[in-house]
Amino acid sequence: MTKRLTGFPASFQRGFTRGFHRAAAAGLLAAVLAVPGAAALVTAPAMAQETPVRGGMLNSIVQPEPPTLMLGLNQQAPTQTVAGKIYQGLLTYDQKLNPLPSLAESWTISPDGLTYTFKLFQNVKWHDGKPFTAKDVVFSTSKFLMEVHPRARAAFSRCESITAVDDHTVEFKLKEPFPAFIQAFEVSSAPMVPAHIYEGTEFRSNPANATPIGTGPFKLKEWVKGSYIQLVRNEDYYKKDLPYLDGITFRVIPDAASRSLALESGQVHQTQYSDLEPFEVPRMKAMSHLTMTTAGYEFVAPLSWLEINHRVKPLDDKRFRKAIAYAIDRKFIRDKIWFGLGRIPTGPINSVVKFYDPNVTTYGPDLAKAKALLDEMGLKPDAKGVRATVKIMPMPYGETWTRLGEYLKQSLSKVGIAVVLESTDAAGWNQRVSNWDYEITTNFVYQYGDPALGVARTYLSSNIRKGVMFSNTMGYSNPRVDELFAAASRENDPVKRQEQYSEVQSILADELPVVWLLEMEFPTFLDKRVKNANKTAIGVNDTYEDVWLAK
Template identity: 55%
Template sequence: MKKRDFHKFALAAAAMGLADIPLGITRAHGQTRGGTLNSIVQPEPPMLNLAVSQLTPTQMVSGKIFLSLLTYDVNLKPLPSLAKSWTVSPDGLTYTFQLEPNARWHDGKPLTAEDVVYTAREFLPVTHPRARDIFGRCESITAAGPHTVVFKLKAPFGPFLSAFDISNLPVMPKHIYAGTDLAKNPANLNPVGSGPYKLKEWVRGSHIHLVRNEDYFKPGLPHLDAIIYRVMPDGASRALAIEKSTVQLTQWTDLELFDAQRIAKQSNLAMTTKGYEYFAPIMWLEMNNRTAPMNDKRFRQAVMHAIDRNFIKDRILYGFGKVATGPVNSKTRFYEPDVKKYDFNVAKANALLDEMGLKPDAKGIRARLRFPVSPYGEMVQRSCEYIRQCLSKIGVAVTLESTDPGSYTQRISQWDYDLNLSWLYQFGDPALGVTRNYVSSNIRKILFTNTVGYSNAEVDRLADAAALETEDAKRQVLYSQMQKQLVEDVPIAWLVEMEFPTIHDKRIQNLVTTAIGIHESFDQVSIKA
């Protein structure tokens, strides 16, 4: 049997196991409401609570189940979500949000200001990689009424109003979580949210089935009857599924990028790279700064010289992106282009290692490093293999280690690694999505914090000063200085500013309308008859 025929057979067999679930767009002609949207989730998330797990698959699915106070348009301007309105005091210290009075949890209980206060003050600081830095700036977080929340800052924080998207402040039900072990609460697998869709079933290894929340506070919404996320570990099967309209939506790394270029040309499909502006991820190679030889910046600089980043962009990412110059994506505010440059130069890399006194052994090996490979598809695997190949040319022997989502999360969060390929969201402002990876105060055993263990007092000072400054011109000066210092120290090898293709059936309407893209609630998404 040919490989492609095998994948067709496998896809058909999977469909047989889902016989009672619609495989394609389903809606009677002429209806203005209804339909089932089929998509892919890859890899399968470890849980469905994005307040505990910030992995992309969890965020993507949970964004339909939970809501935050705000969302953001393509220009990163705030829009209502659970908050119908908000005000900021003239001194920039007090932010008051008026909540939707008819919002309810999926179990029927009302959502109140107490839920927001509990989430920001008690839940997220324990589980979330950014909450301590964001909401720790508050002198108080209080309920001024059943539907009024007041955040009072200790000092002005310029990007504070940008911190209320679904990934930064997913509002959690206090009555479900208060007094429990947050990481082990059963609701992490069977969530009780306030969003337009609620969980019907999660069949491990098969699918996650969401259905319309009939008590959603927005009249007439959502449009769809259901969203089904299908678990498809095999890349060829995922490509075949969108080609054959078994699914109608792919995003992030669902498709290998060479497949995306080809499949997007089908007449029934459309492709966009919009909807990732808020995230603006950079693919990078984390190096555990605590352990030798990675605790010497000359080694980290050598790694930058040893990797051909243009090769990764052109040959592995198929042109989706641009070579990164440092820790801030060029699409993010306060980007500084005038930083130290690292060209692809193996001779420079070897010279730096020689300067360190890192001598090769009888087999020509200077160092041996462990490299857990995250389970996010062939693109990640190929990137890791290419990095291993590059480092072998400077005498660094890399062992690639397979992982599943759970073990990968555990290892990186517990600092049990030497190298790690990842990409983190920037959230529109360095104070929200960039400095968390480099400031000493955020060295924590939580994923997506400063897990590399980098510490520099000057970077800490610049990051703090820039966050407190309210004038953009002054913030730019501070962030430019910070970026220059970081690029000198290279705590992380920045590789490529990533772009991702979202491919969808042309009948799907209002799919990507904000900077949050496919992480949105999808309450406005509909299917054109």
């Protein structure tokens, strides 16, 4: 019998019966997997092995297909997952967001917080055999990324100088303290690129962008557009006996039901991010040959919200935004729409990110409080019970976001807020939100390990930039918030930083520039034969240098 959620429109209930879709997808999947290494895998779990085994191809999914594998030019999630095996940053981070070696074997920070010195691993080579040196680091951070990578530009523009002390030592001198700087060296934030390939060229049109050359444990062998991307072992990798895998094949499977079937049948070893719709997660968790984890996303720390355009009345009134917050049940959203994936947020900083403070105003479901706020605004119900009408444009990224839009329409109607749902495609959504042509939309952003890197950008009045996505597209402005974010970004004392970030969280929780919905958790499913995956805060985007397959 089909499970139904009472009190919601039929369109909200679509998708709970998946058997037909999985069966229909079987034929498509057979064609999709007709690529190297696609032989069906035995679904029974193998006995755990303590000693790593060398060899074997890891099969994973990449969805959607990346536009490029040149990570410096594109940082979308699919690009990061594939290109994180090809390129490397100076650092990676553990799941508590502490820095770990990657291309840098050690580093020091001066007592005044102005000088960061990195010692590089020696004997590192680019995939074309040329040596990787401090010159490549200086070029990457002072020229290449400054031109093409907005997030890296924001970090490295704070440098007074970037100097190669010798072939394996790089010194960054800051203009003023910026304690978040140590979080700026992860592979998607600052991928190292070869100076001998890019120096003196037009970076965006360099032919090498089609055949990326990195230092990582895997090299690009073949990319059949619309079908698969195959990486193979870098035999000259600087770490002895690594990587263990012969290679990794990333399969492009656009159909959600086919992705589920590929994992279920053992045709792929791994899925990540939003490869699976949340309603598939409980069924997959019950499968004996799979393990699931939500670890490995601490660095990105995704936080979703209702993004509200403050230029539109009555959305500019915080009482109206609070009424929306009281009218929705975020536990229902987590448990029934995201099927238990996620945590209930309290404010603008994800609870896994440094300087999070839970001691702020929170909003549980309370229809009486919502109606009282609307009454206070003078928004009385008409003959049909409608106080105000708003337009909500859900993110066009799968069925779950559509369901969320339908839930919001149903919930807000209970307090007299009528909702008109608007649909669009990904390009249209990006264009409309970035150009402020919306009333309410759903959105989520990454926080990158420190509020100065991934939180402040949403609320700073200096970041109200028309046409720029993931900026302060709401148009929110509060001089005290600007002041606190600026002060905290350059404060070396962590106790004082906490005080500043606590105050800013308190202000934002009261003013609700957005209505926070969910600290999102992405499920990573792994065949039980996959060993050593998901050990860091960047999880599936890490190098996979020591991941191996049990026999």
